[in-house]
Each structure stands twice: as C-alpha cells, then as structure tokens.
Amino acid sequence: MKIEHIAMYVCELELMKDFYCTYFNATAHEKYHNPKSGLETYFLTFEEGARLELMTRPDMGEDHEGLWHLGYTHLAMSLGSKQAVDELTEQLVMNGCALVSPPRITGDGYYESCIKDPEGNQIELTV
Numbered sequence: 162m163k164i165e166h167i168a169m170y171v172c173e174l175e176l177m178k179d180f181y182c183t184y185f186n187a188t189a190h191e192k193y194h195n196p197k198s199g200l201e202t203y204f205l206t207f208e209e210g211a212r213l214e215l216m217t218r219p220d221m222g223e224d225h226e227g228l229w230h231l232g233y234t235h236l237a238m239s240l241g242s243k244q245a246v247d248e249l250t251e252q253l254v255m256n257g258c259a260l261v262s263p264p265r266i267t268g269d270g271y272y273e274s275c276i277k278d279p280e281g282n283q284i285e286l287t288v
Contacts, residue, residue: 165239235283
C-alpha cells in the first residue's frame with residue numbers, strides 16, 4: 162500500500178499550479194473540469210513520483226467550511242485493485258467509519274471510495 166496523492170482545495174487554481182511547477186519542479190497534467198459541479202483539478206507530479214491534486218470549485222472562498230474547505234482535503238491510498246477498494250471500504254464501514262462516497266468510477270477515471278477516519282479526516286481509497 163502507498164500514498165497515491167494528497168489533495169488541496171485552492172481559490173486560484175492556475176496561480177497555485179504555476180507556483181508548484183515553478184518552485185518545486187512539478188509537472189502539471191491536463192486540467193480536469195466537471196461541468197456539472199464546476200470542479201476543476203490539476204494533478205501535479207514531482208520528480209520522485211509523489212503527486213499533489215490541486216482542486217477548486219466556483220463556490221470556494223477562504224471562509225468555506227465542510228467537505229470543500231481550503232487547504233489539504235484528503236489522503237488517497239492506492240490499494241492495487243478494485244476488489245481491494247471494495248473490500249476495505251466494506252470493512253471500514255462495518256467497523257464504524259463514515260462512508261462519504263461508495264466505490265465508483267469518477268468523472269476523471271479513478272475507481273475510488275471515500276471514508277472518514279475516526280476523527281473525521283477523509284481517506285480516499287483508490288486502485
């Protein structure tokens with residue numbers, strides 16, 4: 162198991178992408194846009210393979226609370242297979258973890274689920 166990526170909501174998506182690319186030698190992948198929700202994201206890959214997902218929504222602001230707050234938003238764990246995602250999601254929910262979203266293929270092609278740890282932090286389980 163490995164950390165797949167870390168995600169962060171930002172207000173100024175292009176500014177933040179340019180910042181990480183300029184000062185930390187990240188490579189930006191193609192921008193993803195979900196027209197239904199307005200979500201826009203970039204995955205940035207760093208030299209050693211670590212990835213940072215920068216995300217924004219039309220309703221983002223410094224005082225936004227809830228699931229779409231500014232800053233780091235979730236930890237993504239790569240489990241290696243869809244079956245492992247399904248099984249661990251089921252196990253965690255049975256053991257009392259809150260389910261944020263069930264296993265599914267997202268608009269940007271990920272197979273993932275999302276749960277909350279005992280203190281409410283989001284953990285995305287992905288292949």
